Amino acid sequence: MSRTIIINFIRFVVLIFVQVFLLKNITLYNLSIPYLYILFILLLPFEIPNILLFVLAFVMGLSIDAFYDTPGLHAAACTLLALVRIIFISLTVQKDGFDNDPEPTLSVMGFRWFLTYATILTLFHHFFLFNLEVFRFSEIQYTFSRFILSSVFTVFLMLVTGLLFFRRKERK
Amino acid sequence: MRNLLAFITRYNAFFLFLIFEIGALFIYVKYNSFQKATFLNSANEVTGNLYARRQQLESYLYLQDENDRLARENAQLRNQLKSSFYVDTFTRRKVTDTIYKQQYQYTVAKVINNSVNKRNNYITIDRGSKDGIAKGDGVICSEGVVGIVSFVDQHYSVVQSFLHTDTKVSAMLADNKAVGTLLWADDLDSHKALLRDVTNNIKPHIGERVVTSGYSLWPVGIPLGKVTNLHPKTGGFFLNMEVALSVDFNRLQYVNVVTNKFAKEQAGLEAQQKKDE
Numbered sequence: 001m002s003r004t005i006i007i008n009f010i011r012f013v014v015l016i017f018v019q020v021f022l023l024k025n026i027t028l029y030n031l032s033i034p035y036l037y038i039l040f041i042l043l044l045p046f047e048i049p050n051i052l053l054f055v056l057a058f059v060m061g062l063s064i065d066a067f068y069d070t071p072g073l074h075a076a077a078c079t080l081l082a083l084v085r086i087i088f089i090s091l092t093v094q095k096d097g098f099d100n101d102p103e104p105t106l107s108v109m110g111f112r113w114f115l116t117y118a119t120i121l122t123l124f125h126h127f128f129l130f131n132l133e134v135f136r137f138s139e140i141q142y143t144f145s146r147f148i149l150s151s152v153f154t155v156f157l158m159l160v161t162g163l164l165f166f167r168r169k170e171r172k
Numbered sequence: 173m174r175n176l177l178a179f180i181t182r183y184n185a186f187f188l189f190l191i192f193e194i195g196a197l198f199i200y201v202k203y204n205s206f207q208k209a210t211f212l213n214s215a216n217e218v219t220g221n222l223y224a225r226r227q228q229l230e231s232y233l234y235l236q237d238e239n240d241r242l243a244r245e246n247a248q249l250r251n252q253l254k255s256s257f258y259v260d261t262f263t264r265r266k267v268t269d270t271i272y273k274q275q276y277q278y279t280v281a282k283v284i285n286n287s288v289n290k291r292n293n294y295i296t297i298d299r300g301s302k303d304g305i306a307k308g309d310g311v312i313c314s315e316g317v318v319g320i321v322s323f324v325d326q327h328y329s330v331v332q333s334f335l336h337t338d339t340k341v342s343a344m345l346a347d348n349k350a351v352g353t354l355l356w357a358d359d360l361d362s363h364k365a366l367l368r369d370v371t372n373n374i375k376p377h378i379g380e381r382v383v384t385s386g387y388s389l390w391p392v393g394i395p396l397g398k399v400t401n402l403h404p405k406t407g408g409f410f411l412n413m414e415v416a417l418s419v420d421f422n423r424l425q426y427v428n429v430v431t432n433k434f435a436k437e438q439a440g441l442e443a444q445q446k447k448d449e
Contacts, residue, residue: 054188058196072200079196083189132200 004045004103012060015040020067023157032149035074036157037064038125041081042118045103046093050086057082070133077129084124088117106162118158119151126151240282243426246314247280250428276391277431279303281311281329288362288421293333295319297427300327308439310389310430316396316418317341317384318427329429335362335421342388343367343396346381350374354382354396354415362421365397370411376402382415389432 019037027033041057048056061075068074089104092113106114130147180187231238281303285296299305301324311318311331319339322332332339335356343354345367352370367382380399386392401414432438 050185050188054192058192061196062199070200071203072196072198076193076196076200079189079192082192083185086185 008040008044011040011043016060016063016067019064024067028149028153031146032153033146034150034153034157035126035129036154036161038078038081038122038154039158039161041078041085042121042158043103043105046089053082053086054079073129073132076132077125080128081121081125084121088120092117105165106159107166114162115155115159118155122151122154122158126154239426243280243282247278247428250278275433277304277433279305279429279431281305281427281429283424283427284328286421286424287333288335289360291360292337293335293421294322295331295333295424295427297329297331297429298327299429300325300329302326304431305329305429306431308389308435310432311427312390312394312430313419313424313427315420317390317394318419318421318424320389321429331427333421334365334417334419341390341396342385343382344385345370345374345376345399346383346393348374348376350376351385351387352411357414363417364400365415365417367399367413367415368410370413372409372411374411376411376413378402389435390430 015037019035023034023036037060040060041053044053044056057078058075061073061078062071064074065071093104102108104114104117109117126147130143130150134143279299281297281299283295284298285294287293287295295311295318297311305321305324307321307324309321311321317334319331319333319336321329323330334341337356339355341354342351344351350370352367354365354367357364357366370376376399378399378401382396382399384390384392384394384396395418397415397417399413400416403412403414
């Protein structure tokens with residue numbers, strides 16, 4: 001239990017650092033902006049209480065907002081992401097079958113499930129994020145291309161991260 | 173109550189989502205000046221657009237009033253033109269203030285009846301003696317000379333159109349100031365006229381402008397048309413030439429009635445001279 005907390009805390013800090021000091025500077029053609037930090041919310045354990053999930057998502061979003069100078073923007077998107085995560089997991093996973101606080105990682109859940117999971121959650125998050133950021137419908141075409149390309153980039157980075165920390169023996 | 177609690181705990185994710193989302197959006201709108209501005213402005217984008225549309229429609233409905241207003245303004249501006257003032261040099265010696273005394277006065281009128289295809293055409297306008305129009309006043313529009321007022325009632329006047337066998341306008345060629353008489357051509361074409369009695373010694377060219385001479389009802393320099401065809405009758409005393417009229421009589425909407433304040437004086441003087449002969 002305490003191990004889970006420590007791992008997630010480290011993940012929280014590392015992802016914020018990566019997001020703020022590395023990915024913030026990476027923008028492909030001013031269109032594709034990766035937001036890898038949502039991986040933290042994706043990888044929280046299955047058994048986490050809803051209220052804790054929302055609080056953590058909100059705090060994560062606000063921390064990113066603090067660095068991006070957009071108070072509330074990422075927090076709102078992350079809150080939506082938390083809701084989508086709860087719905088998605090309740091639809092696809094039987095919680096009772098797990099023990100030892102398994103997490104929805106690539107190595108635990110398999111490639112296909114993780115890809116669907118990451119793609120759908122990223123799409124929701126990015127769609128909400130970009131539209132809230134632009135806040136008008138007149139530039140919908142530009143916003144849409146940014147949303148799609150950024151989602152592709154983010155999901156790609158998530159898969160790379162998942163493969164980097166792949167542990168074959170974890171499934172017990 | 174228990175059911176309500178059960179409902180909330182059953183769907184706690186959604187209620188938690190609502191609480192956090194509202195909190196985040198509240199922070200977002202409150203602390204981001206851009207979104208704060210556009211939150212109101214995006215509403216204004218819609219309403220503003222609607223207002224602009226309505227204004228467009230309304231302005232179309234008021235076109236008539238606007239036209240009237242502009243025509244009135246034109247008449248007013250013409251009143252201020254230098255050419256509508258009579259140079260009163262004699263008075264200048266006595267009263268140093270006034271150099272100009274108004275000779276021509278313009279009154280705007282709307283054409284309410286018009287014809288172009290008869291041998292003798294008349295135009296009816298919606299101004300009469302009440303508005304200071306008198307028989308014999310000249311009538312012009314922005315393109316040129318229209319005719320002469322022939323009958324005046326209290327509110328309406330009948331204008332003897334230029335397209336009338338009896339209408340003769342004292343005209344001159346704009347470049348060499350040769351004076352002649354312009355009258356309607358014989359072939360009932362509402363765009364053509366005949367300039368007669370120009371002395372033989374001048375050489376008019378095609379395309380030369382024909383304007384009023386200032387000898388009769390109209391101020392000098394009101395456009396009449398352009399020379400289109402010369403009839404060089406060698407050996408005669410006078411030149412005749414064909415003139416394309418600048419006024420399109422088919423689409424006459426607004427005219428200005430020109431009141432020459434000294435016309436009576438001039439006519440009386442000339443009549444006396446005729447009597448003496």
